Amino acid sequence: MAITLYELVGRDAARPFSPHCWKVRLALRHKGLDFQSATAGFTEIPGLEGGCSKIVPILRDGETLVAASFAIAEYLEETYPNRPSLFGGEGGRALSRFVESWSQRTIHPALARFAVLDIHDVLGEPDQAYFRESREKAFGTTLESFVADRADRVEPLLKSLEPLRAIVARQPFLGGDGPLFADYIVFGGFQWARVSSPFQFLPAEDPVALWFERCLALYDGEGAKVPAAA
Structure with missing residues (x-):
């Protein structure tokens, strides 16, 4: 099945x-x-x-x-243990937990400040009403106000990516020569922003941007098959 x-x-x-x-x-x-x-x-x-x-x-x-x-x-x-490992062993599984924690506490909140209004705008009407009500309640402000200063938030985000940047400047993926689930965890956040919002925040020459392009190209361009928001 x-x-x-x-x-x-x-x-x-x-x-x-x-x-x-x-x-x-x-x-x-x-x-x-x-x-x-x-x-x-x-x-x-x-x-x-x-x-x-x-x-x-x-x-x-x-x-x-x-x-x-x-x-x-x-x-x-x-x-499916006989297929390529997502973690590369139990140590990799534990480290992936750390990467997930870091990503969801550092990257995701920052990207939300860029993209949340754009996400609202791509939703269907029933989902727009739900999304606006639930997010504005959580944020304590309107979606418009939440993203109003997003241009000023780019530099702090880029600085926060230094741990990721330092690794992917030295090796192709967090997993080394090839990707592991830790790469997909971080990729997911950037793909969320790419597909949802046209707001650009990663300089093209940034090692993080180059790593993201490598991830987009994986598996016959699985990530790149969905065009970026325009």
């Missing part, structure tokens, strides 16, 4: 944008596993697979359902 990956989209079902879904999409390609994509908007997620999860990604593999990107990566690693 085919593997199904449930992914988050806006009005255009051909443009999945969730950072967490992109982690899993590349993890499946890394493992060489065929899958089909099933898409949903924010307000449709509670109805997926009998309400098994409030979030995507959700992976169905035969009779097995797994939700949340890291749990899915662990499932794939354990279920």
Whole structure:
């Protein structure tokens, strides 16, 4: 039975944008596993697979359902051990946990300050209402105010990327000569911004930008197949 990956989209079902879904999409390609994509908007997620999860990604593999990107990566690693490893061993799994923690506490909040209004604008009408209400409640301000100073926030973000920059300036991927799940974790955030928002923040010559281009090209250009927002 085919593997199904449930992914988050806006009005255009051909443009999945969730950072967490992109982690899993590349993890499946890394493992060489065929899958089909099933898409949903924010307000449709509670109805997926009998309400098994409030979030995507959700992976169905035969009779097995797994939700949340890291749990899915662990499932794939354990279920398909003879295919290329996502972690390169237990130490790599633990280090990937650190990378995920750093990414979600440093990169994702900064990117949200750039892209959240653009994300709202690509959603369908029911999802726009949900997204605006839930995010403005969380932020304590309007989406417009939340992104108003985004140009001033570029330099602090670039400085915060120095740990990543120092590594990918020396080697092609966080995983070394080839990517591991740690790369897909960080890639997901940048792909979220790329697909959702035309706002440019990475200088083309930045080692992080060059690493991101290498990630976009992986697996016959899996990431690049979805054009950047214009």
